[in-house]
Amino acid sequence: MGVRTDAAVAWTVARTETRRSLRALLSDRRQLAALGVAILAMAPVLVGAVPSLYLTGRAVANGDVTLSTTVVRGQFVTTFAGLVGLGVIRALERASTVDHADYLLTAISPRALTVGLIGAEFLRTLGVLGPVFLVVYGPFLFGLGAPAMGGVAVLAAVPALAATLTVGYALGLLVRLAGRRFRVTRRRGQLLGILGAVVLVGGTFALTPEALAFVRSPPPVLASFPLSPYADLFVLGTPNAPPVGVETGFGIAVVCSLTVVGLAASIPLSTRLWFGDPNRRTDTADGDGTVSVPGVLSGRPLGRAVFWLWLRGVRAPTGFVHLLYVVFATFPAMGSLAGAEAPLLWLPPVALGVGALFAGATFGLNPLGDEGAALPTVVLAGTAGRTLVRARMAAGIAPLLPPALIIAVVAGVVGPMTLTTAALVVAFGIVLAGFSAALAVGLGTLVPNFESQRVFGVEAVQPTPWAVFGHLFGVGIAALVGFLAIAAPHLFDTPSVAVRVLPVGVVSALLAVVGFVFYRYAIRRVERFTYE
Amino acid sequence: MSSSPAIAADGLTKRYGSTAAVDGLDLSIPRGSVYGFLGPNGAGKTTTMRLLTTLTRPTEGTASVCGDPVTDREAVIEHVGYLPEVPPVYDELTAREGLRYVADLRRLGDVDERIDSYLDRFGLADDADRRIGTYSKGMRQKTALIATVLHDPDVVFLDEPTSGLDPRAARTVRDLISDLADEDVTVFLSTHILPVVEELADTVGVLSEGRLLAEGSPESLRQRVEGGEGSLEDAFLDITDGWE
Incomplete structure (x- = not known):
């Protein structure tokens, strides 16, 4: 031509x-x-x-x-x-x-x-x-x-x-x-x-x-x-x-x-x-060969379901590209931590807050859409609703919460935080991770996405922005309120243990209730999912 | 075993807004039979299958599978295996892993021998430890078909199971359908490939614009055209003529 x-x-x-x-x-x-x-x-x-x-x-x-x-x-x-x-x-x-x-x-x-x-x-x-x-x-x-x-x-x-x-x-x-x-x-x-x-x-x-x-x-x-x-x-x-x-x-x-x-x-x-x-x-050279569920996970259906999620995640990491939003959202906190005068004081709440965010967002934000073409098989597999939801929560919490806990415990012990405060921060971090995971599966099933789309140059089925940002917002607010509830009693002179535990206890109880509602909703959505 | 039909529908209707995807469908399919479900594109075949497998809620009418109403998912899914048009497989798993995963979901216990047997039967044994993402369309379809029947369902819904398959793979699928029928499994088979229906189906239903236009044995449908000398394809075209 x-x-x-x-x-x-x-x-x-x-x-x-x-x-x-x-x-x-x-x-x-x-x-x-x-x-x-x-x-x-x-x-x-x-x-x-x-x-x-x-x-x-x-x-x-x-x-x-x-x-x-x-x-x-x-x-x-x-x-x-x-x-x-x-x-x-x-x-x-x-x-x-x-x-x-x-x-x-x-x-x-x-x-x-x-x-x-x-x-x-x-x-x-x-x-x-x-x-x-x-x-x-x-x-x-x-x-x-x-x-x-x-x-x-x-x-x-x-x-x-x-x-x-x-x-x-x-x-x-x-x-x-x-x-x-x-x-x-x-x-x-x-x-x-x-x-x-x-x-x-x-x-x-x-x-x-x-x-x-x-x-x-x-x-x-x-x-x-x-x-x-x-x-x-x-x-x-x-x-x-x-x-x-x-x-x-x-x-x-x-x-x-x-x-x-x-x-x-x-x-x-x-x-x-x-x-x-x-x-x-x-x-295709990323490795063939079949792997079996390891013994430690094979005993219970939940363990096996978690293993399959991990395996699929490792082999198709592009499915995690939505985590970039979480990474970017946590940069300001990281930056503040790096520039803080007493970083060890801030490290435990930041580590636990970030850990909780990832624990929920990694596997939980699109439980239905992530199943792709296999969704009918999953939905019609009997008890898959509970298994799927619990597995998605556990798959995120199990690998991501422990490192955050270790960082928080070490920084809490070594840093200027009192042991009581450190214990409260760690305990609240565990509640926050559970809340994050439950909120993620709830939001993910409320607004699922089944269509593949290009995000940051990667073509994959991703959670909706509503789920991603709703989760970021929800966990962010919860973390802020919870850690403030731990810090607030320090405004008083030598607060008693009861005064220090009560505010964060109330916040934790509230998060547990809200999280449970989202968790139940997610199970209901998966078990009753229909194409309409 | 109950004497209720494998699949029954009475006035089953599904509307999307003012459009009826399925319109007053009546069915009574005996156990152990192969039901060929024909219809032009957009006739409502997939919607019907989703209604019967509880994946879509009916707007009106009732339906049941092995006596359990399709509004009771927990009961119905004990009986059914469903192969959608797009093979429900995970590209990132090997065939063996994918089948073990399905077995886990269904709490089937140790089914490795059964999986191996199916893989062997479908000619997938040598490729069973390769990722499904590297498979051809036929291999994916065969893997999905194994997943569909792995739990020994009473009723199998197959949506275009031989579409796009090479002759050998299509033959394997047809043989499986035939074997399922011999084992008293009911097969609800939706396809555009009429010779498959002609070969396998005990009863054929022709759907167009959500309505069941004709139902009967392949032979009885053929009798409707050219003094019984036409093919099933002629009968299908004759029945759906004017409806598309």
């Missing part, structure tokens, strides 16, 4: 893929809700930044602030690199995967398909980042008194975005091919991706003032990168802006060349990826 035909086909692919993404978003209430939450979370930040951006523009116009060419160029290089990283992640996550590949690859050329997929990614990213760019840059330009410069900025931003995504796409393909070359199985690849996400988000919480200063004032060496003069286009018209000249032209040439190089590399790489031998052995 000729270049013109391929270009036309690529444009069709890009438009169709973008339309599919948009329709998928609009028809999925969960995604819409997540988008709404993201907008609600981000909007105050963006809107709050508008006045200061406007004032910055005014200050630059008045000459009160002088934009440093070195800083602006360095920031452009940093942003460019960040967007290339985004392109890599997107290529790994989804963009380099073709739906109905067998059909498409026998109908159109790999070149057209590759360009079309990159084009679709460009349109999607433009749809997300474009409004953010306008909200950030617009007030600055108005403050500068040069709103017309917005047109130049937009014209400058579009090729830069295309270059970042194209280069990122090519690098993403390289990573996928390297994974195939080194026989990284799909499961391990997904695990690496999940770990990468954890490190990425954890890293943002660990950002030190020095790291933030790097973003504000990047090292001058970045301004000497060949593409950095491109940044001059974004500050065109500001006082002291470098004149457009040969240097700017060089920056433009570099950015445009990167797009061409990215495309030229992506086409053979994607062809190799799609048509190459996927090396099936690596996809």
Whole structure:
């Protein structure tokens, strides 16, 4: 096929893929809700930044602030690199995967398909980042008194975005091919991706003032990168802006060349990826062989059911990807703990709170949906309701509560906490774990999810956001109230043991009752489940 | 054993909003027989099976399996084995593990010998310790079929059991159905593959738009067209003509 035909086909692919993404978003209430939450979370930040951006523009116009060419160029290089990283992640996550590949690859050329997929990614990213760019840059330009410069900025931003995504796409393909070359199985690849996400988000919480200063004032060496003069286009018209000249032209040439190089590399790489031998052995080499229920668990139906859950979980860890939400939610607590003056005082409640959260969330948040196609067999297996619910609670508590208890006990004994307080914290932690597990199965059966969906780039049946966030909220509040009930009597001078036990005792009793209601509800839901 | 029919339904109806997926279905299927359940796509076959296996609640009417009403799940599931159209297997387990898991769920005790026997019979013995995720469609279906009959049910509901299978695998499934009938197990067989029904079924019911349009032996249905010289396929097309 000729270049013109391929270009036309690529444009069709890009438009169709973008339309599919948009329709998928609009028809999925969960995604819409997540988008709404993201907008609600981000909007105050963006809107709050508008006045200061406007004032910055005014200050630059008045000459009160002088934009440093070195800083602006360095920031452009940093942003460019960040967007290339985004392109890599997107290529790994989804963009380099073709739906109905067998059909498409026998109908159109790999070149057209590759360009079309990159084009679709460009349109999607433009749809997300474009409004953010306008909200950030617009007030600055108005403050500068040069709103017309917005047109130049937009014209400058579009090729830069295309270059970042194209280069990122090519690098993403390289990573996928390297994974195939080194026989990284799909499961391990997904695990690496999940770990990468954890490190990425954890890293943002660990950002030190020095790291933030790097973003504000990047090292001058970045301004000497060949593409950095491109940044001059974004500050065109500001006082002291470098004149457009040969240097700017060089920056433009570099950015445009990167797009061409990215495309030229992506086409053979994607062809190799799609048509190459996927090396099936690596996809199934995670070990065959049947294992039996170990003796310690084989004696009782509950033990055997727990074992099967563990076995399935270990062999299909992508089913735990929803735990990333829990991980991210606990980062602030971890961060506070790391920065606390007396970390050993805070360690027991934090360890038990986090342990309780995971004990419930790991196996409990989608008991019905997790059974997949086998659900009819499970439902029709007689006593499976009780077994299933109890097994899901025990499967989370058994491996996750003991480590939290050990940490809490050791920190309680070694740290500044009194032994009575430590004992109360540990006792409440056990109640909290039981409550967490019961709440999880209750919420999980109340709002089950049976559809496979992509979360953090992993395709799997996941609990609904309602279950995940409801559980986070419920256990979080319970932990807060419970540990406050332990701490509150210390406001009084030398409280008696009864005064110290009573508040946490009341909270524990309340959690036990509420937890039991959720537990009974879950059993009822499983035993009476019908397709309606 | 009670003399009640294996499956009985009286005015069984399931509505979703204003749409009747199953509309006033009457059935009386004797024990030990094979009942072929035919119908075009969307006729209500799967909904009927779910109603009879307690997986869906009827809107109107009654039904029972071995004398137990389908509203009493605890009682009904003692009698039934159900193979849905999508094989109910866990990709991350091996066939042997999956079958042991089902045995655990049903509290069957030590059934390893029985599992081995079935695996051998279905030609899965050599692959029994491989993950089901690596299986072909036929192997998955055979594994699911073993799970369906492992507890010796009185009534087996099979939804498209031979769909997509190669001739050898399909033959194995047909042989099993035949053997089940010989062992006095009632088989409720839903399929689009009419020769299978023609070969195995004692009685055939034709469903369209939720209503039972015809019922009888394959021979009696064939008699309805072209002076009895037509095939079951001709009869099916004739009966459902104008209903789709």
